[in-house]
Amino acid sequence: MLKILENIFKNATSKPYTSNYPFTPYQHFPGTRADVTWDGTKCTLCGLCQRVCPAECIVVHKEETKIEYMNTQCIRCGYCVRVCPTNAISQNEVYTKPSREKLTVFTLITNEDAPIIKKRRAEAAKKAAEGQPGETKKE
Amino acid sequence: MESKTVTQAELQGIVNNLRERSARLITIVGVDVGENIEVLYFFNTGVNLTEVYRIIVPKQGGNEEILSITPLIPGAFIAENELSEMFGIKVKDIPGRFFLPPNINSPLRRPVPAAAKEAKQ
């Protein structure tokens, strides 16, 4: 009988164990692994992340210098973060909310040292240099 | 990993011997190696000791039959059931269907490679 009274007193005077969920959001610990993002100024468009992804959710478009990432198919394993040679990929700590539509994210690459962008600028510069003597010749 | 290759008749004697020494069966594995199908039996006999026995079943187009060890060790029933369902080998007195629906047959079996077929002919 005494044990029950002691339990009742302890439970009535302490604060509740659960938190007020929709009004106080859930606090994740630092170091959680959530969505994946690319840094446009470091990527060199090598294509390693596409070869290594187990869920096949990354597509690298080399002609348009864009990277397509299918957010709803990604399993947040972190293999692409480990394998990227220039550390252009990182994982943040904010999860995407659940919804009914599929989400795809495109990232534009603007890195000057990427081999493809360097080649195109060199060709464009060569064409501009050839075009000028050609025009004076025509005249 | 070391293993011993035996025939089907010798295997019954070996299993009887192991049962008297109070060994226990871990599982039965089937592997498709092109021309034959190999069946491996794993036993645990003591601290840090395991024994592996292998029998070779040549492929004959779907009607091979091997002897069962379920009368000696009743725990082998479910492993032999899966072996016969996935590879198409018939084991004596064991019904062969547990996981798959009726329209799928022996999914883990591979076609015989062409070089081996020509050598046979």
Place this chain on the structure above:
Amino acid sequence: MRTTIQFGPQHPVWIEPLRLKLIMDGEIVKDAELEAGYVHKGLEKKFEWDYNKGAYLSERVCAICTQHHSTCFCLAVEGTMNLEIPRRAQIIRTIMLELERLHSHFLAIGLTLESIGFENLFMLCFRNREIVLDVFERTTGNRILHGINIVGGVTRNIGPEMGKEILDFCDEIEKRSRDLEKMIVNSYTIRQRMQGVGIMSEKLAKDLCVVGPVARGSNVPYDVRAAAPYLMYKEVKVTPIIEKDGDCWARSIVRVRELYQSIDLIRQLVPMLEGTPDEIFAKPKSMPEGESFARVEPPRGELFYYVRGQKSIKLDRVKIRTSTYANGPGIIPLIKGSHLADVGLITITFDPCIGCFDR
């Protein structure tokens, strides 16, 4: 007159679908038939791809024993390549395996108590389990599907501050486990409900080759950590915990006592991290070739992986044999001759995981 009752694929007592066809005479069960395959995904065929990606696929076979599945796969593939992993990676893997045993046993005890109707203690067990999942989130980044095991080592390190937090966590959870044990062992109603129900004799356990707490509750002392030690269990000895009766009460008491054994092992392992060199990954130098197998001890029983390589980056054949697969045929002899109200209780004390059973 005989009636047939279908203990159907969906039932509030189980989490996953499994079908039992019961033939009854009044209130006693005369005959039973087992049918499975509702979640069969054909994973053994999908494993014949890149062996690095296979570590992420093997985690997702079962959500409650994930670390054990990925550790066993990595041990089997490292056996075909003859690769030695560094000592710090071995200690981190063993600490994660023991933490997983804690959270799985809290879940199993809670579900057993819910099936006899005691919902309040089920909520208390899950409240203790939340603390264990918080420790997982602080060390690996995720609560359930961790993803830190790869062929060659681990990807995340445990530093000295994290080690001290784990030792504080051990003290807190030992205090809560003592409270829980007192409530279960000193209770008159729970004992009367579970003693003498679903008895498995020692001869039947040895014939059917059952594993895990089901075998240890029937006086068969089989534990892979003692019979074939792997990783750090060669230095930290484990003795199997056995009970003699073989009924539902004995199997649950084995799980309660294994909680204390796991807390003791974590307290011995964390001080071993100081002084070891800081490497956690060894690069593989050759392709997987030949065949090899590995065995570990998850909370439910014995797990066995067989891997065969063909000298390229794709594997040739992978075979998984889980613990519910070995215990499944043991349900039918126990159900025959019992009351209808006991069928759910007997099945839950086996701790079935149908995702592991079907693959």
